[in-house]
Amino acid sequence: MTSPALTELLALAQTTALTAGELARRRRAEGVEIAASKSSPEDVVTLADRETEALIRGLLADARPNDGFYGEESTATAGTSGLTWVVDPIDGTVNYLYGIPFYAVSIAVVEGDADPATWTALAGAVRNPAIDELFSASAGGGAELNGRRLQVATGVPLSLAMFGTGFSYDSVRRTRQAQVLHGLIDQVRDVRRMGAASLDLCSVAAGRLDLYYERGLHPWDHAAGALIAAEAGAKVGALGNDREGISLLIAAAPDLYATAEPLIGKLFSEFMADDDI
Numbered sequence: 001m002t003s004p005a006l007t008e009l010l011a012l013a014q015t016t017a018l019t020a021g022e023l024a025r026r027r028r029a030e031g032v033e034i035a036a037s038k039s040s041p042e043d044v045v046t047l048a049d050r051e052t053e054a055l056i057r058g059l060l061a062d063a064r065p066n067d068g069f070y071g072e073e074s075t076a077t078a079g080t081s082g083l084t085w086v087v088d089p090i091d092g093t094v095n096y097l098y099g100i101p102f103y104a105v106s107i108a109v110v111e112g113d114a115d116p117a118t119w120t121a122l123a124g125a126v127r128n129p130a131i132d133e134l135f136s137a138s139a140g141g142g143a144e145l146n147g148r149r150l151q152v153a154t155g156v157p158l159s160l161a162m163f164g165t166g167f168s169y170d171s172v173r174r175t176r177q178a179q180v181l182h183g184l185i186d187q188v189r190d191v192r193r194m195g196a197a198s199l200d201l202c203s204v205a206a207g208r209l210d211l212y213y214e215r216g217l218h219p220w221d222h223a224a225g226a227l228i229a230a231e232a233g234a235k236v237g238a239l240g241n242d243r244e245g246i247s248l249l250i251a252a253a254p255d256l257y258a259t260a261e262p263l264i265g266k267l268f269s270e271f272m273a274d275d276d277i
Contacts, residue, residue, distance in 0.1 A: 165191060
Protein backbone atom coordinates (compact mmCIF):
# COMPACT_ATOMS: atom_id res chain seq x y z
CA MET A 1 0.00 0.00 0.00
CA THR A 2 1.36 3.40 -0.96
CA SER A 3 2.25 6.04 1.59
CA PRO A 4 -0.55 8.44 0.50
CA ALA A 5 -3.10 5.67 1.10
CA LEU A 6 -1.69 5.03 4.56
CA THR A 7 -1.74 8.75 5.25
CA GLU A 8 -5.40 8.93 4.30
CA LEU A 9 -6.30 5.91 6.44
CA LEU A 10 -4.45 7.36 9.42
CA ALA A 11 -6.16 10.72 9.02
CA LEU A 12 -9.56 9.02 8.88
CA ALA A 13 -8.79 7.00 12.02
CA GLN A 14 -7.67 10.13 13.84
CA THR A 15 -10.57 12.37 12.88
CA THR A 16 -13.11 9.63 13.59
CA ALA A 17 -11.57 8.92 16.98
CA LEU A 18 -11.66 12.62 17.85
CA THR A 19 -15.30 12.97 16.84
CA ALA A 20 -16.36 9.78 18.63
CA GLY A 21 -14.31 10.69 21.68
CA GLU A 22 -16.14 13.98 21.99
CA LEU A 23 -19.48 12.18 21.92
CA ALA A 24 -18.30 9.72 24.60
CA ARG A 25 -16.99 12.58 26.76
CA ARG A 26 -20.25 14.48 26.44
CA ARG A 27 -22.34 11.45 27.34
CA ARG A 28 -20.11 10.81 30.36
CA ALA A 29 -20.75 14.35 31.57
CA GLU A 30 -24.51 13.89 31.13
CA GLY A 31 -24.56 10.64 33.15
CA VAL A 32 -24.00 7.03 32.20
CA GLU A 33 -26.81 4.53 31.77
CA ILE A 34 -26.11 0.78 31.67
CA ALA A 35 -27.75 -0.87 28.68
CA ALA A 36 -26.89 -4.52 29.37
CA SER A 37 -24.44 -7.00 30.85
CA LYS A 38 -22.34 -9.27 28.65
CA SER A 39 -20.14 -12.09 29.93
CA SER A 40 -21.05 -11.44 33.59
CA PRO A 41 -22.94 -8.88 35.70
CA GLU A 42 -19.65 -7.01 36.12
CA ASP A 43 -19.05 -6.84 32.35
CA VAL A 44 -21.36 -4.02 31.29
CA VAL A 45 -22.19 -2.11 28.14
CA THR A 46 -23.56 1.41 28.33
CA LEU A 47 -25.89 3.22 25.98
CA ALA A 48 -22.92 5.46 25.17
CA ASP A 49 -20.93 2.41 23.95
CA ARG A 50 -23.65 1.62 21.45
CA GLU A 51 -24.22 5.21 20.39
CA THR A 52 -20.51 5.84 19.94
CA GLU A 53 -20.03 2.70 17.84
CA ALA A 54 -22.99 3.66 15.66
CA LEU A 55 -21.41 7.06 15.06
CA ILE A 56 -18.03 5.52 14.19
CA ARG A 57 -19.61 2.98 11.90
CA GLY A 58 -21.53 5.65 10.05
CA LEU A 59 -18.54 7.94 9.62
CA LEU A 60 -16.35 5.14 8.29
CA ALA A 61 -19.07 3.84 5.96
CA ASP A 62 -19.54 7.31 4.52
CA ALA A 63 -15.82 7.71 3.89
CA ARG A 64 -15.01 4.15 2.79
CA PRO A 65 -18.18 2.20 1.91
CA ASN A 66 -16.31 -0.84 0.58
CA ASP A 67 -14.39 -1.60 3.78
CA GLY A 68 -15.40 -4.19 6.37
CA PHE A 69 -16.29 -3.36 9.96
CA TYR A 70 -15.66 -5.34 13.16
CA GLY A 71 -16.75 -3.63 16.36
CA GLU A 72 -17.43 -4.74 19.90
CA GLU A 73 -21.06 -3.67 20.07
CA SER A 74 -22.56 -4.47 16.66
CA THR A 75 -22.66 -7.11 13.95
CA ALA A 76 -19.50 -7.52 11.88
CA THR A 77 -19.77 -6.92 8.15
CA ALA A 78 -17.37 -7.97 5.41
CA GLY A 79 -16.21 -5.54 2.76
CA THR A 80 -14.88 -5.85 -0.77
CA SER A 81 -11.74 -3.70 -0.41
CA GLY A 82 -9.70 -6.16 1.64
CA LEU A 83 -9.61 -3.72 4.55
CA THR A 84 -11.45 -4.02 7.87
CA TRP A 85 -11.96 -1.42 10.57
CA VAL A 86 -11.57 -2.90 14.06
CA VAL A 87 -13.27 -0.72 16.67
CA ASP A 88 -13.80 -0.50 20.41
CA PRO A 89 -16.12 2.48 20.91
CA ILE A 90 -15.31 2.83 24.61
CA ASP A 91 -12.45 0.72 25.88
CA GLY A 92 -12.48 0.75 29.67
CA THR A 93 -16.26 0.83 30.05
CA VAL A 94 -16.14 0.17 33.80
CA ASN A 95 -13.74 3.10 34.23
CA TYR A 96 -16.18 5.14 32.14
CA LEU A 97 -19.07 4.03 34.32
CA TYR A 98 -17.26 5.11 37.50
CA GLY A 99 -15.94 8.37 36.10
CA ILE A 100 -12.31 7.23 36.13
CA PRO A 101 -10.54 9.23 33.38
CA PHE A 102 -8.87 6.22 31.77
CA TYR A 103 -11.06 5.16 28.88
CA ALA A 104 -10.65 5.46 25.13
CA VAL A 105 -12.07 5.21 21.66
CA SER A 106 -9.91 2.71 19.74
CA ILE A 107 -10.00 2.56 15.94
CA ALA A 108 -7.71 0.53 13.67
CA VAL A 109 -7.78 -0.47 10.04
CA VAL A 110 -6.23 -3.78 9.05
CA GLU A 111 -5.58 -5.58 5.81
CA GLY A 112 -7.30 -8.96 5.83
CA ASP A 113 -9.79 -10.49 8.22
CA ALA A 114 -10.25 -9.30 11.79
CA ASP A 115 -7.85 -11.93 13.11
CA PRO A 116 -4.61 -10.82 14.81
CA ALA A 117 -2.91 -14.04 13.69
CA THR A 118 -3.27 -13.13 10.02
CA TRP A 119 -4.04 -9.43 9.65
CA THR A 120 -1.62 -6.64 8.76
CA ALA A 121 -2.39 -3.54 10.80
CA LEU A 122 -2.16 -0.40 8.68
CA ALA A 123 -3.20 2.53 10.85
CA GLY A 124 -4.77 3.20 14.21
CA ALA A 125 -5.82 5.86 16.67
CA VAL A 126 -6.63 5.72 20.38
CA ARG A 127 -8.34 8.76 21.89
CA ASN A 128 -8.72 9.44 25.60
CA PRO A 129 -11.05 12.45 25.63
CA ALA A 130 -10.97 12.77 29.42
CA ILE A 131 -7.39 14.05 29.35
CA ASP A 132 -7.19 15.23 25.72
CA GLU A 133 -4.74 12.63 24.40
CA LEU A 134 -4.68 11.17 20.90
CA PHE A 135 -2.27 8.32 20.21
CA SER A 136 -1.84 7.25 16.61
CA ALA A 137 0.38 5.28 14.26
CA SER A 138 0.65 3.96 10.72
CA ALA A 139 2.61 0.96 9.51
CA GLY A 140 6.20 2.06 9.02
CA GLY A 141 5.34 5.64 9.93
CA GLY A 142 6.04 5.64 13.65
CA ALA A 143 3.79 6.45 16.58
CA GLU A 144 2.75 9.79 18.05
CA LEU A 145 0.95 11.30 21.02
CA ASN A 146 -0.69 14.62 20.17
CA GLY A 147 1.87 15.04 17.39
CA ARG A 148 4.88 14.13 19.55
CA ARG A 149 6.95 11.16 18.42
CA LEU A 150 6.90 8.17 20.78
CA GLN A 151 9.67 5.72 21.68
CA VAL A 152 9.50 2.83 24.13
CA ALA A 153 11.84 2.76 27.10
CA THR A 154 14.84 0.52 26.45
CA GLY A 155 17.59 -0.82 28.67
CA VAL A 156 15.23 -1.34 31.63
CA PRO A 157 16.15 -4.42 33.68
CA LEU A 158 13.36 -6.69 34.89
CA SER A 159 13.87 -5.61 38.50
CA LEU A 160 13.19 -1.95 37.60
CA ALA A 161 10.42 -2.56 35.09
CA MET A 162 6.92 -1.16 35.56
CA PHE A 163 4.45 -3.82 34.42
CA GLY A 164 0.84 -3.38 33.41
CA THR A 165 -1.83 -6.07 33.16
CA GLY A 166 -5.56 -6.69 33.25
CA PHE A 167 -7.96 -9.25 34.67
CA SER A 168 -10.95 -11.26 33.55
CA TYR A 169 -14.49 -10.40 34.59
CA ASP A 170 -14.86 -14.05 35.62
CA SER A 171 -13.90 -14.38 39.29
CA VAL A 172 -12.33 -17.85 38.95
CA ARG A 173 -10.10 -16.77 36.10
CA ARG A 174 -9.28 -13.54 37.90
CA THR A 175 -8.07 -15.54 40.90
CA ARG A 176 -5.74 -17.54 38.66
CA GLN A 177 -4.47 -14.36 37.06
CA ALA A 178 -3.73 -13.07 40.55
CA GLN A 179 -1.58 -16.15 41.12
CA VAL A 180 0.43 -15.26 38.02
CA LEU A 181 0.78 -11.73 39.32
CA HIS A 182 1.93 -13.06 42.69
CA GLY A 183 4.77 -14.83 40.90
CA LEU A 184 5.86 -11.59 39.20
CA ILE A 185 5.35 -8.94 41.85
CA ASP A 186 8.62 -9.45 43.73
CA GLN A 187 10.71 -9.50 40.54
CA VAL A 188 9.68 -6.15 39.05
CA ARG A 189 9.52 -2.54 40.18
CA ASP A 190 5.72 -2.58 40.48
CA VAL A 191 2.53 -3.46 38.62
CA ARG A 192 -0.36 -1.29 37.44
CA ARG A 193 -3.87 -2.47 36.54
CA MET A 194 -5.60 0.47 34.89
CA GLY A 195 -8.50 -1.15 33.05
CA ALA A 196 -8.19 -0.25 29.36
CA ALA A 197 -6.01 -2.42 27.14
CA SER A 198 -5.73 0.09 24.31
CA LEU A 199 -4.36 2.73 26.67
CA ASP A 200 -2.09 0.23 28.42
CA LEU A 201 -0.47 -0.52 25.06
CA CYS A 202 -0.18 3.18 24.34
CA SER A 203 1.41 3.58 27.77
CA VAL A 204 4.14 1.15 26.70
CA ALA A 205 4.64 3.25 23.57
CA ALA A 206 4.93 6.40 25.69
CA GLY A 207 7.27 4.88 28.29
CA ARG A 208 4.68 5.07 31.05
CA LEU A 209 4.78 1.29 31.32
CA ASP A 210 7.77 -0.87 30.48
CA LEU A 211 5.77 -4.02 29.76
CA TYR A 212 2.11 -4.92 29.40
CA TYR A 213 0.67 -8.42 29.33
CA GLU A 214 -2.87 -9.76 29.37
CA ARG A 215 -4.84 -12.85 28.48
CA GLY A 216 -8.37 -12.81 27.07
CA LEU A 217 -8.16 -9.71 24.89
CA HIS A 218 -10.41 -9.45 21.86
CA PRO A 219 -9.23 -7.99 18.55
CA TRP A 220 -10.94 -4.65 19.16
CA ASP A 221 -9.13 -4.33 22.50
CA HIS A 222 -5.68 -4.23 21.00
CA ALA A 223 -5.77 -3.66 17.23
CA ALA A 224 -4.89 0.03 17.41
CA GLY A 225 -2.86 -0.05 20.62
CA ALA A 226 -0.63 -2.91 19.49
CA LEU A 227 0.26 -1.08 16.28
CA ILE A 228 1.02 2.09 18.23
CA ALA A 229 3.28 0.17 20.64
CA ALA A 230 5.04 -1.64 17.79
CA GLU A 231 5.60 1.57 15.84
CA ALA A 232 7.15 3.09 18.99
CA GLY A 233 9.67 0.25 19.01
CA ALA A 234 7.98 -2.41 21.15
CA LYS A 235 7.93 -6.08 20.40
CA VAL A 236 4.33 -7.26 20.49
CA GLY A 237 3.59 -10.98 20.60
CA ALA A 238 2.83 -13.84 22.94
CA LEU A 239 4.85 -16.92 23.88
CA GLY A 240 7.67 -18.13 21.69
CA ASN A 241 7.08 -16.95 18.14
CA ASP A 242 3.30 -16.68 18.56
CA ARG A 243 1.52 -13.50 17.53
CA GLU A 244 -0.66 -11.69 20.01
CA GLY A 245 -4.20 -12.93 20.41
CA ILE A 246 -6.85 -13.97 22.89
CA SER A 247 -4.53 -16.50 24.56
CA LEU A 248 -1.92 -13.86 25.48
CA LEU A 249 -0.49 -10.52 24.49
CA ILE A 250 2.87 -9.17 25.64
CA ALA A 251 4.30 -5.79 24.64
CA ALA A 252 7.65 -4.37 25.70
CA ALA A 253 10.96 -3.14 24.37
CA PRO A 254 12.67 -6.12 22.70
CA ASP A 255 15.34 -6.50 25.39
CA LEU A 256 12.87 -6.58 28.26
CA TYR A 257 10.50 -8.79 26.27
CA ALA A 258 13.27 -11.37 25.85
CA THR A 259 13.87 -11.43 29.61
CA ALA A 260 10.25 -11.40 30.75
CA GLU A 261 8.51 -13.62 28.21
CA PRO A 262 9.92 -16.95 29.53
CA LEU A 263 8.96 -16.00 33.09
CA ILE A 264 5.43 -15.01 32.09
CA GLY A 265 5.08 -18.19 30.07
CA LYS A 266 6.22 -20.34 32.98
CA LEU A 267 3.74 -18.72 35.37
CA PHE A 268 0.88 -19.04 32.90
CA SER A 269 1.64 -22.73 32.43
CA GLU A 270 1.63 -23.25 36.21
CA PHE A 271 -1.52 -21.33 37.13
CA MET A 272 -3.73 -20.81 34.09
CA ALA A 273 -6.02 -23.34 32.47
CA ASP A 274 -6.33 -23.57 28.69
CA ASP A 275 -9.84 -22.12 28.79
CA ASP A 276 -8.90 -19.15 31.03
CA ILE A 277 -9.56 -16.60 28.33
